[in-house]
Amino acid sequence: MTPLAITNARVIDPASxxxxxxxxxxxxxxxxxxxxxxxxxDAQIIDATGLILxxxxxxxxxFRADARACHAGGITxxxxxxxxxxxxxxxxxxxxxxxxxxxxxxxxxxxxxxxRLEGHELAEIGLCQAAGAxxxxxxxxxxxxxxxxxxxxxYSRAFGMxxxxxxxxxxxxxxxxxxxxxxxxxxxxxxxxxxxxSLAVARDIRLAEATGARLxxxxxxxxxxxxxxxxxxxxxxxxxxxxxxxxxxxxxxxxADFRSFARLSPxxxxxxxxxxxxxxxxxxxxxxxxxGHDPRTQEEKRLPFADAKPGMAGAETLLALTLSLVRSGALxxxxxxxxxxxxxxxxxxxxxxxxxxxxxxxxxxxxxxAPWRIDxxxxxxxxxxxxxxxxxxxxxKMTIKGGELVWHAQD
Amino acid sequence: MQHSAITAGAHxxxxxxxxxxxxxxxxxxxxLMDEAEQxxxxxxxxxxxxxxxxGLTQINAFFENSTRTLLSFEIAGKRLGADVVNLxxxxxSVKKGETLLDTALTLNAMHPDVIVIRHGxxxxxxxxxxxxxxxxxxxxxxxHEHPTxxxxxxxxxxxxxxxxxxxxxxxxxxxxHSRVARSNFQILASLGASVRVVAPPTLLPANVxxxxxEVFTDMDAGLRGADVVMMLRLQTERMDGAYVPSTREYFxxxxxxxxxxxxxxxxxxxxxxxxxxxGVEIESSIADDIVRSAVTExxxxxxxxxxxxxxxxxxxxxxxxxxxxxxxxxxxxGEGRSSLLPxxxxxxxxxxxxxxxxxxxAARP
Numbered sequence: 001m002t003p004l005a006i007t008n009a010r011v012i013d014p015a016s017x018x019x020x021x022x023x024x025x026x027x028x029x030x031x032x033x034x035x036x037x038x039x040x041x042d043a044q045i046i047d048a049t050g051l052i053l054x055x056x057x058x059x060x061x062x063f064r065a066d067a068r069a070c071h072a073g074g075i076t077x078x079x080x081x082x083x084x085x086x087x088x089x090x091x092x093x094x095x096x097x098x099x100x101x102x103x104x105x106x107x108x109x110x111x112x113x114x115x116r117l118e119g120h121e122l123a124e125i126g127l128c129q130a131a132g133a134x135x136x137x138x139x140x141x142x143x144x145x146x147x148x149x150x151x152x153x154x155y156s157r158a159f160g161m162x163x164x165x166x167x168x169x170x171x172x173x174x175x176x177x178x179x180x181x182x183x184x185x186x187x188x189x190x191x192x193x194x195x196x197x198s199l200a201v202a203r204d205i206r207l208a209e210a211t212g213a214r215l216x217x218x219x220x221x222x223x224x225x226x227x228x229x230x231x232x233x234x235x236x237x238x239x240x241x242x243x244x245x246x247x248x249x250x251x252x253x254x255x256a257d258f259r260s261f262a263r264l265s266p267x268x269x270x271x272x273x274x275x276x277x278x279x280x281x282x283x284x285x286x287x288x289x290x291x292g293h294d295p296r297t298q299e300e301k302r303l304p305f306a307d308a309k310p311g312m313a314g315a316e317t318l319l320a321l322t323l324s325l326v327r328s329g330a331l332x333x334x335x336x337x338x339x340x341x342x343x344x345x346x347x348x349x350x351x352x353x354x355x356x357x358x359x360x361x362x363x364x365x366x367x368x369x370a371p372w373r374i375d376x377x378x379x380x381x382x383x384x385x386x387x388x389x390x391x392x393x394x395x396x397k398m399t400i401k402g403g404e405l406v407w408h409a410q411d
Numbered sequence: 412m413q414h415s416a417i418t419a420g421a422h423x424x425x426x427x428x429x430x431x432x433x434x435x436x437x438x439x440x441x442x443l444m445d446e447a448e449q450x451x452x453x454x455x456x457x458x459x460x461x462x463x464x465x466g467l468t469q470i471n472a473f474f475e476n477s478t479r480t481l482l483s484f485e486i487a488g489k490r491l492g493a494d495v496v497n498l499x500x501x502x503x504s505v506k507k508g509e510t511l512l513d514t515a516l517t518l519n520a521m522h523p524d525v526i527v528i529r530h531g532x533x534x535x536x537x538x539x540x541x542x543x544x545x546x547x548x549x550x551x552x553x554x555h556e557h558p559t560x561x562x563x564x565x566x567x568x569x570x571x572x573x574x575x576x577x578x579x580x581x582x583x584x585x586x587x588h589s590r591v592a593r594s595n596f597q598i599l600a601s602l603g604a605s606v607r608v609v610a611p612p613t614l615l616p617a618n619v620x621x622x623x624x625e626v627f628t629d630m631d632a633g634l635r636g637a638d639v640v641m642m643l644r645l646q647t648e649r650m651d652g653a654y655v656p657s658t659r660e661y662f663x664x665x666x667x668x669x670x671x672x673x674x675x676x677x678x679x680x681x682x683x684x685x686x687x688x689x690g691v692e693i694e695s696s697i698a699d700d701i702v703r704s705a706v707t708e709x710x711x712x713x714x715x716x717x718x719x720x721x722x723x724x725x726x727x728x729x730x731x732x733x734x735x736x737x738x739x740x741x742x743x744x745g746e747g748r749s750s751l752l753p754x755x756x757x758x759x760x761x762x763x764x765x766x767x768x769x770x771x772x773a774a775r776p
Binding site: 180181182184185186187188189190191193257258299302303304305306307 | 433510511512530532533534535537538552553554555556590593616617618619621622
């Protein structure tokens, strides 16, 4: 296949700290050169003056591997949640879902931690790992039983397998669709206290500490739980935390019009918690930013708030929303890219997320300042975004996967 | 004061729907209450019929079981001459898996002139209102709002007490699950009453004090000096250990008894949106005391308030000038409403007087 030579871009490799105007040359689906070498004669040349070249994004936790939406968002690899139909609790399903994205997007499945994701009996996570699972996950909800969670963490430690947890006390959150507070009370929405999250986080940290397992809380959204994670990291517990843009950009006021696109899990929090999330990203407690991409149909969202399914479409807005952290001063641009490239690659042990020589030629070219307005109706995929109408800056211009141009923005 | 907006020619009720009281201005609530007065009088007379809604179709779409509210809306519509159709949940295609919005579009295609909706989910009525072309009246959505109930409660208080401003109203019981309580907070606080809630903490919403109410978990303290005690129904499925340990324990600490009621003002008014659980939240002797209890009067006001709401919301499509139906008919209904905020209602009368009195408010241009 034709080698690509991308010239004149500001090349940022968050994994190595490289940040300079350079030429990147790909050959045989891998990165062959970064530097000042002139493009080989047989290469297709892309002049990327004014644009930034970075590794393609790795979206650490999506519910559907939506290839076109991913490409539009600069995403070349996704970590797929086990909440599929049927749940990914069997090695054959893992192998199938891994193959499903080819050749458009790398799909890295997470094995269901328990059979049918019911939270009772352990699933065959060892066999799933052998079949290609990059970790095991509790799914959309936490495991109720402390005993089962304990067993899961001790068992996965033997396989060095990362456990991805949803942290909410299920008894407290049963039936709840919002965070307890003025807004939920005013609207008459069934609500659970924000400490439902920190209770679960505290439990899981203690279990990770006791078992020595690697634990990743996929979404951490309250001030209290961020403090818990920070303290645990400080004493050496193998715990990492992630978040989606909704929890540092939106707060509970977004549900005010019963807007079901703002029905998320965990639910939107108070502004105090929202600010704590941003601070937690800035100080490195939260290292992974994912879209939580969860496309929903009209039938699942055009319902009264409490009856609507939680989740948002996020792949196409991940980059632009994360760049808001650069403008607010929370992160530098390389740091922001790190949360979506090198950090998830290291966490899940993936090949991409870096521009080092010989690594997959999965790349993204973007214009850091290009302004646009988020409009769910114009999304490539499902449009259930709580950010509808929000003006943002930062647009993906090209997405390259395996040395092939898979997305080229029309504007 | 606020009412001068109306005398200045502003629209007294510039809303297409009645979804909740939180979006209404205080004078808009007063306007609806004032409008209801004429129907109280009319409903007590032998000739109850008015024909202003004749030819209009009113659909009562109740996605949650109801007997009293449905009946009240049905009678209200029929007394105004509307063709009233009831859609109960049992007979609805919602049971057959049709989505709420499809049901709304189906109803809309039948060209109703007003739809009255009750639904078990907070916000559901607003969702439907966005999809239909006619006025929508919220008859209760989840735990969110029940505007006509609060309007009838306020009207009952105003007629009995002559005012609302300055009164202390204690709302007691299951506040957490109650849309009646939420709508009442809005109207009572807007009209100048001080509102208390009295309940065990398990039946209080989080941060309820942020909704402008004073919180009591001791009933005797909560009732002290209260001018109005509004009891809420405790659903049986919420007793027996779910939110409170048992019926008898609840009654012992939060039931309204003669002894407990002695903490309240001597001329206390006792209210209940019904249906009552005698012996659970209220002692029978209080419920049946015609001097202190306003329970049956609340039901009566309910019909009048709903007639007023149906009338006001359909005026635009009937082509009725807003200012015209205000006068004459209300003149005779002055009894009992030596009125809240006297200046308000007097100005309100002024509006009517200034317009050429329409001898037949029902007449449609």
